[in-house]
Amino acid sequence: MATVKLAPVLRSFAGNSKQVSAEGSTLAEVLNDLYKRYPSLKAQIQPEGELSRFVNVYVSDEDVRHRGGLNATVGPNDTVTLLPAMAGGQ
Template sequence: MAVEVRIPTILRQYTGGAKTVEGDGATLSALIDDLETRHPGLRERLLDDGALRKFVNVYLNDEDVRFLDGPGTAVSDGDAVTVLPAVAGGSGAATRPGR
């Protein structure tokens, strides 16, 4: 089973610069384990004690896996997984009066 995984720029150092990689697994967690065999260091950037890291968003075919089964979410041949770093707000300077 081949699942396409889209890698954000910040994690491409673990994929040799590749924007997309392929992996196998019946669940997201198994897919990440499979990716780790070819791209060491990737798992620890995505998972913490088996759960998704707080500042990492993962989408399966455009659905946030946090609203599915998280790392236990089933994946199938032909699925697309997108990894995105979470983005937090700025200083708020643009919304303060007088700015």
């Protein structure tokens, strides 16, 4: 099972967990497994089916946009990091 690390802003959608485990061999499968337990996460990560452009997703520290997006391969020892983009400042 892959480890999924959640940014603080997403933890309330996943029972306040810092990280969880999820099964799958692609990012899409891992996320679908995650959504089965935490359905409200889907609106934050994939509001219209595709990955939100406001969420950065990494598999073992590599941006999935460079690894095939939802088709990115995820191994059982990989870490998926979900990190919403932050805006603001002056």
